[in-house]
Amino acid sequence: MTLAQLDLAAEVQTILGKLGVAADRYTGGTLAVRSPITGKEIGRLSEASATDAGQAIDAAHQAFLEWRLVPAPKRGELIRLLGEELRAAKASLGRLVSIEVGKITSEGLGEVQEMIDICDFAVGLSRQLYGLTIATERSEHRMMETWHPLGPIGIISAFNFPVAVWSWNAALAIVCGNSTIWKPSEKTPLTALATQAIFEKALDRYIAEGSKAPKNLSTLLIGGREVGEALVDHEKVPLVSATGSTAMGRAVGPRLAQRFARSILELGGNNAAIVTPTADLDLTLRGVAFSAMGTAGQRCTTLRRLFVHDSIYDALVPRLIKAYQSVTIGSPLQDGNLVGPLIDKGSFEKMQQALEAAKAEGGKVTGGARVLDGESADAYYVRPAIVEMPTQAGPVKEETFAPILYVMRYSDLDEALHLHNDVPQGLSSSIFTNDMREAEAFVSDCGSDCGIANVNLGPSGAEIGGAFGGEKETGGGRESGSDAWKAYMRRATNTLNYGRTLPLAQGVKFDVI
Structure with missing residues (x-):
């Protein structure tokens, strides 16, 4: 079959319908999506505005306030169900990755396997969000570190890994107690729609099994530069994880630094x-x-x-x-x-x-x-x-x-x-x-x-167990495995006095009435 004979638009419609995406989500909009396999249009989506993005971020912040109260192992249960849904949808989602990005079949399926792997990692992590006990110089005191959820996490992904990068960030962010807001590449919004639908299936199962979860725990924003800028500039988004070109990183990094927000920048690699x-x-x-x-x-x-x-x-x-x-x-x-x-x-x-x-x-x-x-x-x-x-x-x-x-x-x-x-x-x-x-x-x-x-192996490919990134030009940050979870949380040092006295500087005295 020649390239001209491929009817990819029809196949995309079948795949998205199977995964639970309504047809009006990818037809009739202003954002045209083309498959690099044929160069022909395979979808047309509606785009969010900066105003829409602001409202979505406010909703995600409210979801965070509720989700952070759920015990971490219970948060991990949601990601376990997401992994199950991804296993069931692997063939369909992998095929859609191949159509929308142009990856060979094994690479499309391999990307979905990475999503499954990070879910497995995150489920175990939900019971291992450890803090250290720290030696203190004060008698009858104990000092320790604790880790707490950070807030709504912004995720900006690139076309070349349209779904895996979202999962690396979202699986960890969610078990850490955060909500997420995802802006995918304008070149690959169909796989994002499919992924969001799969997440929502997992969330429905989670709630049906008796667990509580807020709406807007995972939000998808499809749009152009102004949507990304709204995500980067919003004061309720304490961390943005952005994957893409170094040019994009140079634009995102300073804007986040201007309001003292955190960044994870996984950019190009020569x-x-x-x-x-x-x-x-x-x-x-x-x-x-x-x-x-x-x-x-x-x-x-x-x-x-x-x-x-x-x-x-x-x-x-x-x-x-x-x-x-x-x-x-x-x-x-x-x-x-x-x-x-x-x-x-x-x-x-x-x-x-x-x-x-x-x-x-x-x-x-x-x-x-x-x-x-x-x-x-x-x-x-x-x-x-x-x-x-x-x-x-x-x-x-x-x-x-x-x-x-x-x-x-x-x-x-x-x-x-x-x-x-x-x-x-x-x-x-x-x-x-x-x-x-x-x-x-x-x-x-x-x-x-x-x-x-x-x-004795090439530079391409990275396993979930090892944190991915660390691009030297930006100081970067790391996604996925290892101790990358700490980027999605805030650290606190706690000191507890279990004695009956309060140590003061030498020579300091005052009466307590």
């Missing part, structure tokens, strides 16, 4: 890998190809820079180029295709501009051309590009959200580490080596400066 002389080249080839070409280079953890030692450059790079030339490109809904489309025309144009800039810096480009344009003029499929660069210059130091891998030689590990760290971005990284000293150096204080540092 991620790199170092290949040393002892590396297993077969393992390296697979790791590099998957992390550089997967999702058409549109992951925040996509491998974009590769430093290869002089002694193995001629053994590895020709094999890598051959793999790039042989990879199958096409509809992500068709089995066997490993690379799907770019999200839109703008992404394609930015890719071509980056390739031209690389050529101007002396780069040798292999690949990068548009393919399948004869099947659909409105869809943008490209051959992933390898660019052999003489130095790390020009576009190499910038992130282009497309399948471009810049390859450079190095002769000394210290030199490679310097080049690796010599960019402003710093989300994820990796080294391929069988030398223990090189591996340990890479993950040490003087090694990779990224939030994620891997050995």
Whole structure:
């Protein structure tokens, strides 16, 4: 079946109906949604205004005031039910992710699996919101830390992970006692509608089983920049977790800081890998190809820079180029295709501009051309590009959200580490080596400066157990697992005097009447 023969709008209608989304939610509005698979319209949604956003935030604040009184393990029960609903809806929601974003089937399903995994994590977390007992210098006193819900949590997500990022934030925020307000990317509102419907099914079950929960515990706001700004500027939103470009982060961060609100900024990553002389080249080839070409280079953890030692450059790079030339490109809904489309025309144009800039810096480009344009003029499929660069210059130091891998030689590990760290971005990284000293150096204080540092696997992908993020350019913040839950709570130190006296400064006396 050719791209022109795909009727994705009809399939979207069927999926959304199955998941409980009413047809009037995605028809007749002003926001047109197009699938990157064909470039054709698959939905049209109504958009919220800044006034609507303000009213929704007020309602979410009221929900927070009620939800914080529910014991944390009972809050975890709601997320357990959400995990069950996601399991039941995995095939449908995963398919919708593939249609709306252009991910291959396994990646669409994998994103929903991440949602399920974070629900499992959060359920256990609901019984582990621990505080420490602290040694105190005062006799007959006890000092401890306690953790309390923060308030309505704003979530701004990007198109490339349209549902997983929401779940990373929402599952933790809700078990911590907060409500959530979600503004998804304007490019992916249909998956957001579906996710909200799944959450509401879980909430209905939670209430039907005898538990109490307020309305507006999870709110969805579909709209453009003014809705995001309303979320960022509202005094009742103490934390905004925003995922997207560094340009977006530069706009969001200062506005939040102006009112002393918190931020979790998980932004772009100009991620790199170092290949040393002892590396297993077969393992390296697979790791590099998957992390550089997967999702058409549109992951925040996509491998974009590769430093290869002089002694193995001629053994590895020709094999890598051959793999790039042989990879199958096409509809992500068709089995066997490993690379799907770019999200839109703008992404394609930015890719071509980056390739031209690389050529101007002396780069040798292999690949990068548009393919399948004869099947659909409105869809943008490209051959992933390898660019052999003489130095790390020009576009190499910038992130282009497309399948471009810049390859450079190095002769000394210290030199490679310097080049690796010599960019402003710093989300994820990796080294391929069988030398223990090189591996340990890479993950040490003087090694990779990224939030994620891997050995013998690519930079893409992150497990729920490890907090995700830590982008160095912004100071970032972290989502998902580990101790990321603390970002969604406020810490208090409590001191209890169980004695009969009150210690005073030496020499201080007064009468108590």
